[in-house]
Amino acid sequence: xxxIVAEDLEALAIGAxxxxxxxxxxxxxxxxxxxxxxxxxxRIPLLALDALDDEAFVVSVGGxxxxxxxxxxxxxxxxxxxxxxxxxxxFGRKADALIAAEIGGGNSxxxxxxxxxxxxxxxxxxxxxxxxxxxxxxxxSIYGRxxxxxxxxxxxxxxxxxxxxxxxxxxxxxxxxxxxxxGGTAGSATAPxxxxxxxxxxxxxxxxxxxxLGYAVLDAARQRKDPVDLICEREGGVRLMDAxxxxxxxxxxxxxxxxxxxFEGMGTFSGQxxxxxxxxxxxxxxxxxxxxxxxxxxxxxxxxxxxxxxxTEVLRFGQRVAVIALPCHxxxxxxxxxxxxxxxxxxxxxxxxxxxxxxxxx
Amino acid sequence: xxxIVAEDLEALAIGAxxxxxxxxxxxxxxxxxxxxxxxxxxRIPLLALDALDDEAFVVSVGGxxxxxxxxxxxxxxxxxxxxxxxxxxxFGRKADALIAAEIGGGNSxxxxxxxxxxxxxxxxxxxxxxxxxxxxxxxxSIYGRxxxxxxxxxxxxxxxxxxxxxxxxxxxxxxxxxxxxxGGTAGSATAPxxxxxxxxxxxxxxxxxxxxLGYAVLDAARQRKDPVDLICEREGGVRLMDAxxxxxxxxxxxxxxxxxxxFEGMGTFSGQxxxxxxxxxxxxxxxxxxxxxxxxxxxxxxxxxxxxxxxTEVLRFGQRVAVIALPCHxxxxxxxxxxxxxxxxxxxxxxxxxxxxxxxxx
Numbered sequence: 104x105x106x107i108v109a110e111d112l113e114a115l116a117i118g119a120x121x122x123x124x125x126x127x128x129x130x131x132x133x134x135x136x137x138x139x140x141x142x143x144x145x146r147i148p149l150l151a152l153d154a155l156d157d158e159a160f161v162v163s164v165g166g167x168x169x170x171x172x173x174x175x176x177x178x179x180x181x182x183x184x185x186x187x188x189x190x191x192x193x194f195g196r197k198a199d200a201l202i203a204a205e206i207g208g209g210n211s212x213x214x215x216x217x218x219x220x221x222x223x224x225x226x227x228x229x230x231x232x233x234x235x236x237x238x239x240x241x242x243x244s245i246y247g248r249x250x251x252x253x254x255x256x257x258x259x260x261x262x263x264x265x266x267x268x269x270x271x272x273x274x275x276x277x278x279x280x281x282x283x284x285x286g287g288t289a290g291s292a293t294a295p296x297x298x299x300x301x302x303x304x305x306x307x308x309x310x311x312x313x314x315x316l317g318y319a320v321l322d323a324a325r326q327r328k329d330p331v332d333l334i335c336e337r338e339g340g341v342r343l344m345d346a347x348x349x350x351x352x353x354x355x356x357x358x359x360x361x362x363x364x365x366f367e368g369m370g371t372f373s374g375q376x377x378x379x380x381x382x383x384x385x386x387x388x389x390x391x392x393x394x395x396x397x398x399x400x401x402x403x404x405x406x407x408x409x410x411x412x413x414x415t416e417v418l419r420f421g422q423r424v425a426v427i428a429l430p431c432h433x434x435x436x437x438x439x440x441x442x443x444x445x446x447x448x449x450x451x452x453x454x455x456x457x458x459x460x461x462x463x464x465x
Numbered sequence: 466x467x468x469i470v471a472e473d474l475e476a477l478a479i480g481a482x483x484x485x486x487x488x489x490x491x492x493x494x495x496x497x498x499x500x501x502x503x504x505x506x507x508r509i510p511l512l513a514l515d516a517l518d519d520e521a522f523v524v525s526v527g528g529x530x531x532x533x534x535x536x537x538x539x540x541x542x543x544x545x546x547x548x549x550x551x552x553x554x555x556f557g558r559k560a561d562a563l564i565a566a567e568i569g570g571g572n573s574x575x576x577x578x579x580x581x582x583x584x585x586x587x588x589x590x591x592x593x594x595x596x597x598x599x600x601x602x603x604x605x606s607i608y609g610r611x612x613x614x615x616x617x618x619x620x621x622x623x624x625x626x627x628x629x630x631x632x633x634x635x636x637x638x639x640x641x642x643x644x645x646x647x648g649g650t651a652g653s654a655t656a657p658x659x660x661x662x663x664x665x666x667x668x669x670x671x672x673x674x675x676x677x678l679g680y681a682v683l684d685a686a687r688q689r690k691d692p693v694d695l696i697c698e699r700e701g702g703v704r705l706m707d708a709x710x711x712x713x714x715x716x717x718x719x720x721x722x723x724x725x726x727x728f729e730g731m732g733t734f735s736g737q738x739x740x741x742x743x744x745x746x747x748x749x750x751x752x753x754x755x756x757x758x759x760x761x762x763x764x765x766x767x768x769x770x771x772x773x774x775x776x777t778e779v780l781r782f783g784q785r786v787a788v789i790a791l792p793c794h795x796x797x798x799x800x801x802x803x804x805x806x807x808x809x810x811x812x813x814x815x816x817x818x819x820x821x822x823x824x825x826x827x
Contacts, residue, residue, distance in 0.1 A: 189628065261635050263643075264626040266551065273623050277646050281625075284642035 107147040114317025119211030120412035126383035127208015127234030140219035148224040159199040159298030165210035168288030179258035182290025189254035207234025232306035239271035246304040253293040257285035330410025339462035399435040430459040469509040476679025481573030482774035488745035489570015489596030502581035521561040521660030527572035530650030541620035544652025551616035569596025594668035601633035608666040615655040619647035692772025701824035761797040792821040
């Protein structure tokens, strides 16, 4: 079985940032925590989806809350572990493996950290294949496994347990308010499920994909290649525009960072203009009055020179960027999925989802 | 064993309002629900504290949230029962009896309603002997039994469970935020405890006291006696002032109704002035620059003519009222209790608690 090593963590932090599509929080502190665990001799086995036992008991772990809070309010480090223990106690059974609800951003690291602490494997997959702003926007829920029984834990030892909720939206609202009362962030353990279900509902291979994206950035720097081209080449991406940010509207609304970015093309894209709107994550890329790419496909903004991801909170006027798109997994393109994570779910009522072509080798 | 009958419920609704000291919410809707249960043939046995078995499993139930919300958002009716079931399930044991956390106001009715539904008895006592604004201001907690394991439930079937929290203040904050996310009110089951502990920590006889207060009001009307005198005579109260409200400041602060009322004496109190400040409940009665009565003793405002209680939300300029005081139970006067429910706990830093005399027969 593959094990995540220190170098993989460096790559994963970059790649998870790319799959974060502007949101999802920064994986940096989670990476440091995981490195500490490896130094202590703990291990992080990575289990391919099809190697998962049908009878395995799998739990999804991750942080909930405003990423911006996590910058000043550090995790104590075992929040997700305590949440996991509460769910395990309810079932009277230890988890066999953990899985990320969200590979994009900081939540890529939580399952690895908790797996190292608990001595179990991490599944190579997740529930989004990217980042999304709300907890119910996850394939586990979309394909029939509710988030509950679930638990939230804070840094002080408080653990709140949700046995069941009337709806996934109710769970999102209740958990969100608890996370706020816990100081803005909390660790969560959600969606306990069987290996059999995970194999059908998880977006496969996304831990590896994130690591590969990170290695593309690192390789490009070492080999003096263009990082944006290397990313697009390896992961089937489309280079939408090299551009300068010429306008930026950003405000907080209902706890979300929402706004719009306007671009002016550079290099081979000179003379073009475009815009991206976001709600924590980048939602759509519009050019010449038409939406060219939108959720659930991934709209990503990279530093033009380095290929490293730019999150919404560090966007600024005048920045030189590359806007790229990656095709999302087919699991996010079904009618059930589009109802939850498609353009209409984000208030883009007039936009029809036009899927990006997916290379056959993906 | 005494059973609560329909006429008792009418009296209890009045008496619980009196013990609510201006807060605690209105028992009216709870009374109607209890009457319905009695009509269905269900029963509400009332168990004296000393009749409680040491080994009995007792759970405290009540509503949490802003009383004002309860006026428009009716309870579905089994919120507390569902919260109770979650606590019972955790312990693998059914409750033998229920107890009110708070006899003052609407929470007087919740244990009766839930007891009728669950087919168990209600303990004649509670955790406050009156109303207080926060969940940790309860003798169970003051004398060593934390509120958790506890559960909150809403009208839609959502149940949130708190196995343990780092502190009672953490529980209050987490539960409060969940109640807000549940729409402003929720049913709760808290402080599971043994009969032995309840006998030492509960304020004894308060269901009966509330019923007696209510009968004093009803008897006075029937017998054309002065209701205020009858209340004071039967329950060891002090008639502080008959007065007209000449000034009223009231605003919402941190979810609480806070303010100040100024009075001008009438009748034998002509020429006197006084004031009462409140935070949901009336906190202190001040006259001639000195605080004569303050928390945890009960400052109560009654309609002068009827003796019925006036809550802070229906106070108005020009109202003719009687301000009376009732002595609180000795369990609320220990140093441990005063640290949690004494004047300093309510920000009245300069006030020393001067206990009202308690008649020996109380």
